[in-house]
Amino acid sequence: MNNRYSFIGGEQGLWRVLEVRNISGEGLAPVERLNIVNDAITELPAKSSWILQGFSSNVRYAVREEITALQAVQPQLNRTEAVVSVLIPIKKSVHWWEMAQDERRAIFEEQSHHTAVGMEYLPGVARRLLHCRDIEEPFDFLTWFEFAPEQTQAFDELLIRMRASQEWAYVEREVEVRLERGDRA
Amino acid sequence: MNNRYSFIGGEQGLWRVLEVRNISGEGLAPVERLNIVNDAITELPAKSSWILQGFSSNVRYAVREEITALQAVQPQLNRTEAVVSVLIPIKKSVHWWEMAQDERRAIFEEQSHHTAVGMEYLPGVARRLLHCRDIEEPFDFLTWFEFAPEQTQAFDELLIRMRASQEWAYVEREVEVRLERGDRA
Numbered sequence: 001m002n003n004r005y006s007f008i009g010g011e012q013g014l015w016r017v018l019e020v021r022n023i024s025g026e027g028l029a030p031v032e033r034l035n036i037v038n039d040a041i042t043e044l045p046a047k048s049s050w051i052l053q054g055f056s057s058n059v060r061y062a063v064r065e066e067i068t069a070l071q072a073v074q075p076q077l078n079r080t081e082a083v084v085s086v087l088i089p090i091k092k093s094v095h096w097w098e099m100a101q102d103e104r105r106a107i108f109e110e111q112s113h114h115t116a117v118g119m120e121y122l123p124g125v126a127r128r129l130l131h132c133r134d135i136e137e138p139f140d141f142l143t144w145f146e147f148a149p150e151q152t153q154a155f156d157e158l159l160i161r162m163r164a165s166q167e168w169a170y171v172e173r174e175v176e177v178r179l180e181r182g183d184r185a
Numbered sequence: 186m187n188n189r190y191s192f193i194g195g196e197q198g199l200w201r202v203l204e205v206r207n208i209s210g211e212g213l214a215p216v217e218r219l220n221i222v223n224d225a226i227t228e229l230p231a232k233s234s235w236i237l238q239g240f241s242s243n244v245r246y247a248v249r250e251e252i253t254a255l256q257a258v259q260p261q262l263n264r265t266e267a268v269v270s271v272l273i274p275i276k277k278s279v280h281w282w283e284m285a286q287d288e289r290r291a292i293f294e295e296q297s298h299h300t301a302v303g304m305e306y307l308p309g310v311a312r313r314l315l316h317c318r319d320i321e322e323p324f325d326f327l328t329w330f331e332f333a334p335e336q337t338q339a340f341d342e343l344l345i346r347m348r349a350s351q352e353w354a355y356v357e358r359e360v361e362v363r364l365e366r367g368d369r370a
Binding site: 002003004055057058059060061062063064066067097098099100101102103105131133134135136 | 187316
């Protein structure tokens with residue numbers, strides 16, 4: 001099983017890009033389509049503007065109790081009704097990465113309630129977290145969210161709460177790519 | 186700064202291989218020399234038997250108190266007197282990686298005293314930890330140790346203590362490559 005995913009912004013792919021919102025730091029160029037490949041793609045295909053790569057990995061902060069609670073409610077990707085998606089690449093500061101494990105965990109959960117807040121939006125919003133700092137990518141994480149259109153308002157609220165958290169003080173670059181399934185009527 | 190390192194086992198490189206000890210699981214072929222390159226090398230050079238790659242990353246378990254204590258005593262690599270080195274690639278089990286952060290931390294430190302035991306051998310033994318599970322390598326970690334010949338007995342004792350720990354019950358593959366600087370008289 002390949003743990004690597006490539007997100008290619010260009011003119012091809014299942015997902016139609018509705019908007020590329022540059023939230024903070026350097027932005028990404030607007031594109032028409034997003035092609036997601038479960039492999040490492042290093043050469044930019046023709047008519048494409050960018051590639052972002054990430055890998056799935058083990059959990060870094062969640063404790064047993066949180067994992068058990070998450071596993072009970074988190075939905076799979078590719079649900080028929082999940083025709084709306086959002087890709088959020090973020091990069092955190094050097095200060096974040098130089099902190100010890102207990103310091104990062106305290107900000108992530110005890111102060112920002114990252115897992116607890118996210119769980120309030122389950123099972124409506126499906127999520128896949130990919131890591132990319134370790135492979136010398138421009139971002140540190142790529143998070144992919146998928147949901148039914150009627151979950152959009154709840155998702156927007158989740159974003160507002162996350163960005164207001166203590167953890168987000170360490171986010172120095174963020175882009176929000178809004179998409180919908182391209183085969184949608 | 187490139188965080189990627191490649192260890193090429195063959196006939197070239199500064200380090201002369203004294204022994205390749207296959208400790209558990211599938212072994213590595215014996216080689217004459219080890220070439221260390223601070224970059225991603227994916228194609229096996231001529232007359233080489235294997236390449237192992239890893240990346241340096243943020244700390245995964247150490248808390249602030251431990252990091253502060255470590256920083257006060259840990260030596261740099263490339264000390265003149267450190268003419269002996271050991272490369273230890275290990276792979277942990279699926280069970281290890283499926284555990285929550287608190288479960289892994291408890292085994293790593295509270296039960297196995299990984300950091301505390303390692304600290305007893307500082308500043309004699311310099312160490313660089315590289316991660317490789319996330320980049321689809323055959324091992325999960327590559328640890329590189331460098332020390333003066335008179336530290337060899339202490340280092341051997343450290344290995345015995347680590348391998349007797351609770352944490353090592355999750356190590357399913359391990360190789361120990363013993364080396365000395367090839368320019369040594």
